[in-house]
Amino acid sequence: MTMGEFWEDVVRGNGDPVTAGTSRRHVNQVLPAKVFIEGPLRFGPGMGLVLGASIGTESMRAALFDANGDVVEVSTGGVGTPGEPGKRYHCLEAEPSQEQPSLDPASLLDRLRRLCFLVLEGALTDDALLIGGKLPLLGIAVAWPGPLSRGDKLPTGRALRHPEWTSKGAKSVLTHLSDAFGLEVERCHAINDANAAVLSVAFDQSRQPKENRGRLGETTLALRIAGGLGAGTVTLTGRQFDEDDPLAGRRSTFIHARLIEGTGGFAGELGHWLVPPEFVSEIVRRGRPHHDDPLEGLAPPPDLVCACRGKPGCLETFASVRAFIARMKASGIDIEGLESGGRARSSVMRRIMLAASDERQLRAQRDIGRLVGCSLSAPILMLNPASIWLSGALAVPEVKAGIEDEVERWKHVHRSTKPLRLELVSGPFATYAPARGAALAVFRGRVYRRLEDPTLLQGLTRPIDAEFVQALLT
Numbered sequence: 001m002t003m004g005e006f007w008e009d010v011v012r013g014n015g016d017p018v019t020a021g022t023s024r025r026h027v028n029q030v031l032p033a034k035v036f037i038e039g040p041l042r043f044g045p046g047m048g049l050v051l052g053a054s055i056g057t058e059s060m061r062a063a064l065f066d067a068n069g070d071v072v073e074v075s076t077g078g079v080g081t082p083g084e085p086g087k088r089y090h091c092l093e094a095e096p097s098q099e100q101p102s103l104d105p106a107s108l109l110d111r112l113r114r115l116c117f118l119v120l121e122g123a124l125t126d127d128a129l130l131i132g133g134k135l136p137l138l139g140i141a142v143a144w145p146g147p148l149s150r151g152d153k154l155p156t157g158r159a160l161r162h163p164e165w166t167s168k169g170a171k172s173v174l175t176h177l178s179d180a181f182g183l184e185v186e187r188c189h190a191i192n193d194a195n196a197a198v199l200s201v202a203f204d205q206s207r208q209p210k211e212n213r214g215r216l217g218e219t220t221l222a223l224r225i226a227g228g229l230g231a232g233t234v235t236l237t238g239r240q241f242d243e244d245d246p247l248a249g250r251r252s253t254f255i256h257a258r259l260i261e262g263t264g265g266f267a268g269e270l271g272h273w274l275v276p277p278e279f280v281s282e283i284v285r286r287g288r289p290h291h292d293d294p295l296e297g298l299a300p301p302p303d304l305v306c307a308c309r310g311k312p313g314c315l316e317t318f319a320s321v322r323a324f325i326a327r328m329k330a331s332g333i334d335i336e337g338l339e340s341g342g343r344a345r346s347s348v349m350r351r352i353m354l355a356a357s358d359e360r361q362l363r364a365q366r367d368i369g370r371l372v373g374c375s376l377s378a379p380i381l382m383l384n385p386a387s388i389w390l391s392g393a394l395a396v397p398e399v400k401a402g403i404e405d406e407v408e409r410w411k412h413v414h415r416s417t418k419p420l421r422l423e424l425v426s427g428p429f430a431t432y433a434p435a436r437g438a439a440l441a442v443f444r445g446r447v448y449r450r451l452e453d454p455t456l457l458q459g460l461t462r463p464i465d466a467e468f469v470q471a472l473l474t
Contacts, residue, residue: 034131043067045129048138048447048461051116052439054193054432055108056145057159057227057321058098062116063091063432064123065439067447069203071429075128090123091432096348101145104162105171109180116140116181117469124466134463139187140177141442143196143434145228148173150265153190157269158307159228182472187462189442194268195259196437197391198222198232201425203440205387206236206254219385222425223372224434225399226349226392229271229316233260233383254440255448271316272308273375280318283367298360299330301367315375319368321349321393327364335361349393350431362398369402377409380420387421391433395424 010018027036034046047067054061064072074088094115100108120137123129146159153172155165164170171179177188191199201222222232236253260267280301304326306314317323328335335352356362376388390400400422407420425433446460 045072045136046131048136048443049123049129050138050439050442051119051140052143052432052435053112053116053140054143054196054434054438055100055112056193058096058100059431060094060097060100060112060115061091061432061435062112062119063089063429063435063439064119064129065436065443067443069200069207069436069440069443071432071436072123072126072129074122075126089429090119090126091429092119093431101159101161104164105176108160108162109176112142113180113472117473120464120469121466121473124464124469132463134465136461137187137464138442138446138461139183139189140181141189141191141435141438142173142177143191143193143438144173145193146230147192147266147269148190150261150263156266161307180472182468183462189438191438191441192230192232192261192265192268193434194222194224194230194232195261196232196434196441197224197425198234198389198437199257199259199440199444200433200437201387201389202234202236202257203254203437206252206257219383220387220389221379221383221385222389222391223270223395224392225319225368225372225390225394227321229319229372231268231270231379233268233379233385234258235260252448254444257444270375270379271314271320272306273315273378274313275315275318275371275375279371279374283370295360295363297331297333298363299327301371302326302330315371318371319394324349324353324364324368324394328361331360333358333360350396353394353396353398365394365396365398366402366405368394369399370405371402372399373403373406374409376403377406380410385420387423389423389425391425391430395430397424400424 008017010023012018027041031038034044036042036047037044043066045066049072050065052063052065066072071089071091074090092115094111097111100111103111120135123135129135144155144159146155146157148155153174154170155173160166173190174185174188177183177190178185181188198220202220205220219233219235222234224230224232235258237256237258262268283301301318302323303312304317304323305312306317308314325335353361353365356365379385380388388403390403403422411420429436
């Protein structure tokens with residue numbers, strides 16, 4: 001919005017408007033603390049920074065996020081990663097490791113710590129981010145592969161395979177983070193990667209122009225399709241004007257957005273939906289409904305075994321990087337960009353699949369989308385979402401098109417309602433969506449919901465200096 005529109009939205013606690021001059025005077029008082037920065041008006045590092053990270057089946061990423069929900073741009077110094085042309089950002093990606101899911105907690109956290117503190121080391125040389133020579137860190141937030149139990153934050157499922165993660169007396173992932181990073185447990189945060197991805201989407205939706213913002217109770221799904229398949233669901237519960245709370249109607253819908261985690265934190269495990277054999281047979285029989293014959297030289301989807309029960313049939317054994325690679329190998333199709341031996345490197349698959357030109361590869365991608373589309377009929381009919389967003393290595397146009405092939409399975413029920421949007425998470429930092437969502441969860445709980453608290457900044461951040469980082473690295 002323009003600056004003029006911004007001032008119109010600024011009101012006192014009793015709902016009365018505040019003049020632009022009064023607002024400007026208050027803003028000027030806090031500019032030295034870098035709570036706000038001008039040109040245009042934005043949250044500054046004085047509102048706190050969050051180190052967001054994500055752990056995949058073999059990928060690992062870390063970035064520094066500000067209260068605007070953005071990856072922080074490098075101003076001076078730093079080791080930043082290129083993003084937009086001519087700019088660098090405080091974010092890094094580790095070298096992919098196919099052994100990552102099998103690592104014990106100490107080894108995995110050591111790998112994560114070294115990546116994160118490379119980001120922090122760079123940020124500590126960026127004068128624009130420092131207050132009193134130190135970095136104002138709210139904490140670290142990590143998006144984990146697979147669900148986390150809601151009460152004790154223990155990883156469940158098979159994404160992290162080392163027994164120390166789930167053995168009797170196992171530590172919470174929050175305790176692991178606290179031990180590895182030397183931060184208080186309350187400054188360490190953990191969330192499932194699919195849930196983190198949907199929070200990132202919900203944040204962007206809440207910041208749309210007024211006429212495009214989510215309506216009261218609008219539901220969004222986000223699918224993360226990569227080494228496995230998971231889903232996150234959020235409802236943007238923007239509140240109507242309330243005489244007892246005159247600011248309610250002006251608050252961002254993201255502040256009150258409700259993430260549907262389930263009773264134990266296991267909601268969204270769509271990858272373990274059992275695919276009916278007739279759906280697979282239909283895909284083998286023809287490429288799209290009422291179109292095309294099966295492609296010569298393309299093998300049927302493989303009968304892979306799922307880690308959850310040691311049997312075939314789960315959706316992610318057909319709709320994942322592993323499934324795609326297995327089908328290509330069974331078809332004798334080489335995929336440029338994979339390591340020798342053709343092992344599935346999910347961290348490079350998005351680039352490979354976007355560059356694919358072989359008709360058999362494109363059909364296999366579309367088949368994945370069709371199977372996902374079949375599985376979506378139940379949650380769509382149950383939740384009636386306004387939009388579905390695809391993220392991860394398999395969030396590519398052909399997979400999206402395959403899902404659209406199956407809309408007739410649910411479209412007839414909602415024919416008179418708002419059309420369902422199906423979108424790809426895109427942009428230069430699309431691969432950082434889980435890390436961003438994890439960071440936004442921290443900002444929402446510790447900053448956005450406390451903006452009316454005059455003691456907001458007292459004790460909120462942990463000032464980090466180079467000595468702190470070096471001690472942990474060594």
